[in-house]
Amino acid sequence: MGLGADMYRQQILDHYKNPRNYGELEDADIEHVGENPMCGDTIKMFVKLADDGVTIEYVSFVGDGCAISQASASMLSKELQGRSLESVEAMDRDDIVEMLGVELSPMRIKCAVLAEKVVQDAIAIHNGEIEIDETTTE
Amino acid sequence: MSQQAETLDIERIRADFPILEREFDGTQLVYLDNAATTQTPEPVVETITEYYRKYNANVHRGIHQLSQEASIAYEEAHDRVAEFIGAAGREEIVFTKNTTESVNLVAYAWGLNELGPGDEVVLTEMEHHASLVTWQQIAKRTGATCKYIPITDEGRLDMEAAEELITDDTEMVSVVHVSNTLGTINPVSELAAIAHDHDSYVFVDAAQSVPNRPVDVAEIDADFLAFSGHKMAGPTGIGVLYGKEHILEGMEPYLYGGEMILKVTFEDSKWNELPWKYEAGTPVICQGIALAKACDYLDEIGMENIEQHESELAEYAYDRLTAEGDVEVYGPPGDDRGGLVAFNLESVHAHDLSSILNDSAVAIRAGDHCTQPLHDVLGTAASARASFYIYNTKAEIDKLIEAVDDARQLFA
Numbered sequence: 001m002g003l004g005a006d007m008y009r010q011q012i013l014d015h016y017k018n019p020r021n022y023g024e025l026e027d028a029d030i031e032h033v034g035e036n037p038m039c040g041d042t043i044k045m046f047v048k049l050a051d052d053g054v055t056i057e058y059v060s061f062v063g064d065g066c067a068i069s070q071a072s073a074s075m076l077s078k079e080l081q082g083r084s085l086e087s088v089e090a091m092d093r094d095d096i097v098e099m100l101g102v103e104l105s106p107m108r109i110k111c112a113v114l115a116e117k118v119v120q121d122a123i124a125i126h127n128g129e130i131e132i133d134e135t136t137t138e
Numbered sequence: 139m140s141q142q143a144e145t146l147d148i149e150r151i152r153a154d155f156p157i158l159e160r161e162f163d164g165t166q167l168v169y170l171d172n173a174a175t176t177q178t179p180e181p182v183v184e185t186i187t188e189y190y191r192k193y194n195a196n197v198h199r200g201i202h203q204l205s206q207e208a209s210i211a212y213e214e215a216h217d218r219v220a221e222f223i224g225a226a227g228r229e230e231i232v233f234t235k236n237t238t239e240s241v242n243l244v245a246y247a248w249g250l251n252e253l254g255p256g257d258e259v260v261l262t263e264m265e266h267h268a269s270l271v272t273w274q275q276i277a278k279r280t281g282a283t284c285k286y287i288p289i290t291d292e293g294r295l296d297m298e299a300a301e302e303l304i305t306d307d308t309e310m311v312s313v314v315h316v317s318n319t320l321g322t323i324n325p326v327s328e329l330a331a332i333a334h335d336h337d338s339y340v341f342v343d344a345a346q347s348v349p350n351r352p353v354d355v356a357e358i359d360a361d362f363l364a365f366s367g368h369k370m371a372g373p374t375g376i377g378v379l380y381g382k383e384h385i386l387e388g389m390e391p392y393l394y395g396g397e398m399i400l401k402v403t404f405e406d407s408k409w410n411e412l413p414w415k416y417e418a419g420t421p422v423i424c425q426g427i428a429l430a431k432a433c434d435y436l437d438e439i440g441m442e443n444i445e446q447h448e449s450e451l452a453e454y455a456y457d458r459l460t461a462e463g464d465v466e467v468y469g470p471p472g473d474d475r476g477g478l479v480a481f482n483l484e485s486v487h488a489h490d491l492s493s494i495l496n497d498s499a500v501a502i503r504a505g506d507h508c509t510q511p512l513h514d515v516l517g518t519a520a521s522a523r524a525s526f527y528i529y530n531t532k533a534e535i536d537k538l539i540e541a542v543d544d545a546r547q548l549f550a
Contacts, residue, residue, distance in 0.1 A: 007493055008548055017549075038505055039489055040519015065519075066487035067549070108493060 007102050008067065015071035020078055021060040032122035034135030036110055041065025043073050045118045056080050056088065059119070066111050068104070073115035075099055085123050091116055110137040145447040146439060152529045154179035165499040168534045173318050173346060173478050173525035174503050175368045182371060185431040189424045197423055198397060198414070211427045216413060218430035222437070223363065224354035225380050229412035232379040232386070233426050237345040238268040240364030240379035241312070243416060244341060245276045247392040249310070255281035258307045260338075262287040262295055262324070263515050264317040267508040269343050273312055282309070289515065293320040293469035301332060308338040315347035316476040319509045319523070320469030321452060323347075323476055330359045339385070345369055349436075350477055350527070351445035355380050367425060371528075372432035376425035379416070386412050393418035444528055448477030451526040455479045455535045459542070468516055478525035480507065483542060485549045488520040494548065498541040
């Protein structure tokens, strides 16, 4: 068994076929979209904050693309609930790889981290740290 | 499944490509990414090694023996490539870095000087970014306009539209010979005739045709034609620009420096003769010599035979891929295409498919294949592409099909 089949463990296929928290969120406090132009993966994340304004109450997403990108968004949407914005901003690609629980070839890492980057940019925009319309991965 | 006799002596050819013996986790490589780059046969590798072992020197500078040997071999490489594509001689063959640089050479040397507001460059919807982006940007800088010949539902050029789009305002028709995504073989002679009726030049992107079928620049009546060494059993780092002698003669150089000059004073410079006028600096010496060897290698097999072999493989792959009904293959039917199939499996994204195929050591390309606008027309962001060359077999396509089936089941 090489990298390919390992990449598609049951958990990833399950999240891809039955995405959690899928759909637009009308009363979102933060929303942001991103894409991998070379792959055509797109993800839009919606974040609803708790009353304290710094804790994530609920996350949803809509998107289109490969199994890795969409499963990653689905799993991340669960992972982020109840977390502080600050802790989400501190996440890196290792956290995503750990969350997915699979080994990823270098070419597929960008698929996996798209959702994370979209959320992090969304928070940065919310905090007034950056001004962009759309996130793109290299 | 694949019992029919092959056109080529595949076993003998494969013996020249030791890389094809590579195994990944005990599974032998199935290399089907030849439209991106082809593998390099031993005779070409030996030519490269021999150059560096025996006569590596700069060309056109030294009086010493090594430089003379390198210069002669490098110059004769131009003759060999000229012969390979039916050009009149070395004056019409400029060595560049790749097809992209060949397009840029003409776009800068001719386009920037000759194009202006009201002028039109006619391209096709199936152009590779190499020509599409280049002409698009040169048009922006000069005020010229780009127009695109649309494709039909079957992935062919709409020639009626072409007749209307090419007008007396057209200065350049830049068209891909064989589409790297659709596999369509475009009627370039016909397009050249239409272009010439309107006093326009025609530039043929032959990156996907020169490697696998007989191409004759005189027969096409191309004003310019470009291709890359690494897609035709040659090394990376070398491309070719063919240009009609009188046109190249009239153009200004694209790069300035050594090698491209005859006489230099503090005030002015006089250009070297063709083709050296367009080969500034120390050129791609070893790569040029190796490309000539690749031409020998391909001619020995026979370009008609290679064309026949590729079209057999393409048709076989097309038929097997479409048999299940859940695979869309882009472009014309199996019996009328170049040696590649770009496709999408209904339930599986091209990148997921490519990862799963990699698990069976099947190497294909997944993505936009440098034809993003064409993918927009096709209504998909990405596709998987299997592309064939002289060493591929139907048994390898069977392995591709098996791996596609694995993906189908995994995502069912």
